[in-house]
Amino acid sequence: MASTVLAASGGVKQVICISWGTKYGAPFINRLYAMVARNITPPFTFTCFTDNRIGLHPEILCEDLPPLDVEMPVNTRGIWPKARLWGEKLGSLKGPVLFLDLDLVIVSSLDDFFEIGDPDDVVMAKNQTTPLERLGQTSLFRFPVGKLLPLQQKFRADPQGVADTFRYEQRFVSRNAPGGVTFFPRRWVLHFRQDCRWPFPLNYVLAPRLPKDARVVIFPRGLLPQHAIDGKYGEKGLPTSPLQHILGVFDATKRRKKAPFRYLRHYIRPTKWVADHWRE
Template identity: 75%
Template sequence: MMSKILDASGGVKQIICINWGTKYGPPFINRLYAMVQRNITPPFTFTCFTDNRDGIRPEVLCEDLPELDVVMPVNSRGIWPKARLWGATLGKLKGTVLFLDLDLVIVSSLDDFFTVGEPDDVVMAKNQTTPFERLGQTSLFRFPVGKLVPIQEKFRADPQKVADKYRYEQRFVTKNAPGGVKFYPRRWVLHFRQDCRRPFPLNYFLPPKLPKSARVVIFPRGLLPQHALEGKYGGKQVATAPATYFMNVITGRERRHSVFSDLRHYIKPTLWVGDHWRE
């Protein structure tokens, strides 16, 4: 099945990512490339669609951001600039591409992501935070170049209306991809908060786990791999010893949500993240 899926790309596994602005940039791109290289059987290509090529390692094939002459939605949680990748062409690439977010961590082989489904399928990671909704996750998904033109056109017609209706770009893709979508096995792509961190009160005694089934771990909504490695829940949280954090929450010194929510947020340093999330 792999050769059939890869026929249009000449047998080459094509990995893509996208970068704009200054939130991520070369360190994330270079690190992602290194993780891919360690966890894929050649031949493969790694293409980054970006607005700034400075500092990107030479093995990365850089392409300009595809043009999309719309005003991106505002006050919406979705990562809607990903819609730039849904056009009829995608740089020099033909056939199947596997999209990866810049802030995920690859912990095992990517090869099987090119074996699921048929060549013309859109195949998505399963969204772990909505178990009762058939929803995909665009942190990692595979599609044939040009297949998503109809949804790009629908988005282009009224970006804000689409964002207001679907809230997240992954819901828009799941509900509107031509021919529907298929899903990768649920346990291949894990959600750090949902699948790895320990429940309260074990989070004060044990570091987040890495289940054996994992191929990729994603870090949505502001909790980046660096935060997990340092032992803090997000960019605004200070890494502290368990007892110090516990008392800071109880006394209100470190309070952003409810007491119980903030107590659950504590994580010990996650050293396995550093083992994989590196050049």
């Protein structure tokens, strides 16, 4: 028997993502689709809202980026172009949709994300970086098409002001979603840096772990799955042996202005389980 959430979308699990510009593109979208397909019970759809359809897997449903004629905020960390998805309509989709960022890693079944709550709920992954704040994470969240229209209207009226007030789009959604937000179980969606990598000095001898109850692992703030696979910390990092990295603490140019202890914490060993899951 289908859940009430699935009943609202005709029994189909609707997964969506968004892509614009050149930072990610087809390799990330195709990889995400493959992970979804391996970890979901049909029927399901995977829809990408994008400005470039070249090279995408034929099973991916493509829609144009929803129009949002505003000047996007500058000097803010929030991913505000996601606001394009908050309109009254969303392509041909109706009912609840599960949004996924392009740079997350799916490690187990997504089915239960369509079972929790009611069709009209906005359900977010819990943000672990601010444990004292009731803050959701928009790397993965479920919402019914059209429910967030009031947020889009507020954002359209003053994009820079909204961004300056809330800094991140996830805080704006958490605090302003009509009817409030609820959360998926905390351990379903894990933060790679916080939940998987080991603290110093264990990070030098143990590869990042994958907790058994994880469903999805997110990679926010510049540390991407390929970095974890390679064993480097971010775009500017270089794969090095543990000893080479430790000795780098005495070289300010290698530390790149990081304080010594912060530099030592920013080391990860190559992470095989990320490569096992993050693939087509």
